[in-house]
Amino acid sequence: MAANGTGVSTPRSPLARIQTQKKGNEMCHDDSGKTVTAQTINELHSLQKKRSAPTTPLDGVQGAFASLTEGERQRQQLQSIRYTCTCNTETHVIVGSRDECLKLFQAASYLLPCAIFGLLTRNMSKFVKGDPERTILPVPNIILSKIIKLLLLFFCVDAELYEQAIKYEKGSFITSTGALATLSGAKTGRSPRDKRVVIDDTTQDELWWGKGSPNIEINEHTFMVNRERAVDYLNSLDKVFVNDQFLNWDPQNRIKVRIVSARAYHSLFMHNMCIRPTLEELKNFGTPDFTIYNAGQFPCNRYTHYMTSSTSIDLNLARREMVILGTQYAGEMKKGLFSVMHYLMPKRQILSLHSGCNMGKDGDVALFFGLSGTGKTTLSTDHNRYLIGDDEHCWSDNGVSNIEGGCYAKCIDLSGEKEPDIWNAIKFGTVLENVVFDEHKRQVDYGDKSVTENTRAAYPIEYIPNAKIPCVGPHPKNVILLACDAFGVLPPVSKLSLAQTMYHFISGYTALVAGTEDGIKEPTATFSACFGAAFIMLHPTKYAALLAEKMQKHGATGWLVNTGWSGGTYGSGKRIKLPYTRKIIDAIHSGSLLNATYEKTEVFGLEIPTEIEGVPSEILHPENTWTDKQAYKDTLLKLGGLFKKNFETFTNYKIGKDNKLTEEILAAGPNF
Numbered sequence: 001m002a003a004n005g006t007g008v009s010t011p012r013s014p015l016a017r018i019q020t021q022k023k024g025n026e027m028c029h030d031d032s033g034k035t036v037t038a039q040t041i042n043e044l045h046s047l048q049k050k051r052s053a054p055t056t057p058l059d060g061v062q063g064a065f066a067s068l069t070e071g072e073r074q075r076q077q078l079q080s081i082r083y084t085c086t087c088n089t090e091t092h093v094i095v096g097s098r099d100e101c102l103k104l105f106q107a108a109s110y111l112l113p114c115a116i117f118g119l120l121t122r123n124m125s126k127f128v129k130g131d132p133e134r135t136i137l138p139v140p141n142i143i144l145s146k147i148i149k150l151l152l153l154f155f156c157v158d159a160e161l162y163e164q165a166i167k168y169e170k171g172s173f174i175t176s177t178g179a180l181a182t183l184s185g186a187k188t189g190r191s192p193r194d195k196r197v198v199i200d201d202t203t204q205d206e207l208w209w210g211k212g213s214p215n216i217e218i219n220e221h222t223f224m225v226n227r228e229r230a231v232d233y234l235n236s237l238d239k240v241f242v243n244d245q246f247l248n249w250d251p252q253n254r255i256k257v258r259i260v261s262a263r264a265y266h267s268l269f270m271h272n273m274c275i276r277p278t279l280e281e282l283k284n285f286g287t288p289d290f291t292i293y294n295a296g297q298f299p300c301n302r303y304t305h306y307m308t309s310s311t312s313i314d315l316n317l318a319r320r321e322m323v324i325l326g327t328q329y330a331g332e333m334k335k336g337l338f339s340v341m342h343y344l345m346p347k348r349q350i351l352s353l354h355s356g357c358n359m360g361k362d363g364d365v366a367l368f369f370g371l372s373g374t375g376k377t378t379l380s381t382d383h384n385r386y387l388i389g390d391d392e393h394c395w396s397d398n399g400v401s402n403i404e405g406g407c408y409a410k411c412i413d414l415s416g417e418k419e420p421d422i423w424n425a426i427k428f429g430t431v432l433e434n435v436v437f438d439e440h441k442r443q444v445d446y447g448d449k450s451v452t453e454n455t456r457a458a459y460p461i462e463y464i465p466n467a468k469i470p471c472v473g474p475h476p477k478n479v480i481l482l483a484c485d486a487f488g489v490l491p492p493v494s495k496l497s498l499a500q501t502m503y504h505f506i507s508g509y510t511a512l513v514a515g516t517e518d519g520i521k522e523p524t525a526t527f528s529a530c531f532g533a534a535f536i537m538l539h540p541t542k543y544a545a546l547l548a549e550k551m552q553k554h555g556a557t558g559w560l561v562n563t564g565w566s567g568g569t570y571g572s573g574k575r576i577k578l579p580y581t582r583k584i585i586d587a588i589h590s591g592s593l594l595n596a597t598y599e600k601t602e603v604f605g606l607e608i609p610t611e612i613e614g615v616p617s618e619i620l621h622p623e624n625t626w627t628d629k630q631a632y633k634d635t636l637l638k639l640g641g642l643f644k645k646n647f648e649t650f651t652n653y654k655i656g657k658d659n660k661l662t663e664e665i666l667a668a669g670p671n672f
């Protein structure tokens with residue numbers, strides 16, 4: 001209780017957040033989207049719908065159903081709910097030992113095939129001590145270790161999740177192309193400063209901690225406090241959604257995950273993003289390898305030790321659990337599981353990668369690395385190639401495999417002409433986050449940033465016509481590093497030596513424009529080790545060593561592609577046209593670029609081709625595109641300096657078995 005007797009203050013509006021972030025802290029950079037500007041939930045909702053004149057008369061039945069007889073209408077309705085079992089909101093509480101409960105759970109899923117059951121476990125200690133609210137549950141005198149709540153609800157076909165979302169989650173609508181438009185609330189991007197990892201005897205030694213690391217420590221006790229909070233919240237609801245799914249298309253390294261969440265939106269999102277089990281696999285699912293408790297609507301308690309805001313995403317590797325409090329941004333689940341893979345896979349000598357991946361007709365595989373917004377999804381989705389995946393992969397001795405079963409595309413300024421496959425994937429079943437649409441026609445305005453610039457579409461990978469199912473492929477031939485250079489000094493494409501590839505992989509550079517706020521014209525450089533510092537769990541050099549080893553072994557060629565500015569910095573120059581970038585990528589895939597004539601640039605020492613089919617030669621050397629040559633030189637040196645400064649932290653580490661490669665990598669950076 002506060003000393004002045006006024007009690008503990010509560011946030012003024014549901015969207016208010018506590019700002020406790022220290023400026024200039026040592027955390028890895030925040031690549032999450034900006035939070036919304038709306039101050040209240042109603043304001044947020046009003047942003048989503050654009051006013052327009054109604055086009056449909058509201059009285060009388062119109063359209064396809066108008067001419068149906070009642071019998072036909074009923075038949076069609078029945079057909080559409082064929083797969084939906086009756087919702088039984090009654091909660092069946094089974095109390096028993098963990099094993100007994102699991103057995104019952106298994107048996108029940110056999111009795112009702114197709115059903116996914118809600119399953120919640122909670123520590124019984126508090127329960128046994130006697131919470132009057134809870135002792136109403138029958139407690140037979142067997143040794144209790146867990147309570148499991150079976151909710152006979154789930155049968156998560158897309159249609160039912162749509163219905164649940166529309167009925168219970170404000171801001172859910174069906175768009176004109178059939179996608180489910182949703183709002184993620186106050187957070188429209190990830191919150192890397194609120195992502196915490198339990199430090200224990202094992203993780204203390206194994207994980208990367210300290211400067212630059214994404215792992216902010218909490219202790220086991222705090223994790224349990226937050227876990228209890230999340231589970232209590234979920235237990236208080238009429239229903240929870242449970243997804244039992246897989247990660248990783250490599251059958252030998254498949255991970256079973258369970259996601260318990262409160263929103264149909266979250267369930268459909270993960271249904272799309274993770275690998276969907278067959279009915280047979282679901283029946284035999286057994287115990288998951290990892291579980292997420294997503295209580296995102298509910299905040300963490302600010303007075304809990306270690307908490308610095310009302311949001312906390314907590315990872316406990318020993319318990320194989322993650323708890324989410326205070327953010328409904330669905331990407332936290334996707335990228336939270338990616339972090340888990342970044343821990344589990346390297347232990348098996350498998351490299352986990354923040355990259356897109358596709359394969360040509362002849363089986364040539366390319367990886368696309370890059371930070372958020374640099375083009376992984378856009379460029380790996382290529383009508384002339386098979387899509388293996390757009391964002392998260394593993395590279396093992398067997399080749400590459402996608403970790404996910406879906407894609408998560410940026411939608412800002414999306415157009416059907418430039419990105420037809422992504423455009424056409426936005427249909428029934430797709431989750432469309434934080435977009436603005438016409439209130440009557442339900443047509444999405446992809447240019448509208450009113451809710452956020454980070455608008456997204458999450459769809460199953462099968463929605464891309466040339467997806468490669470199963471999503472696996474042979475060893476990569478090309479490793480393409482994407483950087484969206486808003487300084488406009490990096491060449492549109494350069495061929496890299498292995499040491500240069502490693503240098504740029506460890507640097508993980510991109511520069512975007514700070515945002516859409518007035519007056520901000522100056523790009524900010526972002527360095528994020530391994531093009532995904534927010535998700536890696538071990539020291540970056542561990543992943544770098546694995547990449548070097550695999551590239552060497554399989555003879556892959558590295559490339560640096562600037563998908564950003566040309567002809568000047570943001571403000572004076574222009575973003576390189578997507579069709580040109582596609583031509584460049586085509587030349588890499590076909591092998592023609594490997595045999596081109598090259599010249600070397602100053603400062604970065606990059607090899608740039610003099611000619612590429614379909615690309616004006618004058619843009620290949622960035623200096624040509626700048627009218628002010630001095631400004632080009634100054635900007636180049638400025639960026640070179642930023643690279644050097646960033647790399648200082650890595651100069652004391654050894655990469656790989658011998659010092660030779662380490663020395664070569666250090667020499668592969670800008671030289672001036």
Ligand SMILES: Nc1ncnc2c1ncn2[C@@H]1O[C@H](COP(=O)(O)OP(=O)(O)OP(=O)(O)O)[C@@H](O)[C@H]1O
Nearest residue numbers: 372373374375376377378409410563576577578581
């Ligand atoms: N020359 C270009 N090359 C690639 N993308 C471009 C280019 N010009 C504009 N774009 C736009 O940049 C964006 C690239 O976003 P994309 O979804 O591919 O990012 P991503 O690397 O997959 O990021 P994330 O990891 O956040 O999903 C798209 O909106 C695309 O239309």
Ligand SMILES: O=C([O-])CC(=O)C(=O)O
Nearest residue numbers: 189190331335372391408
């Ligand atoms: O995780 C997200 O929110 C989107 C994404 O893919 C990234 O940022 O790399």
Ligand SMILES: [Ca+2]
Nearest residue numbers: 377391408409
């Ligand atoms: Ca993407």
Ligand SMILES: [Mn+2]
Nearest residue numbers: 354371372391
């Ligand atoms: Mn990503």
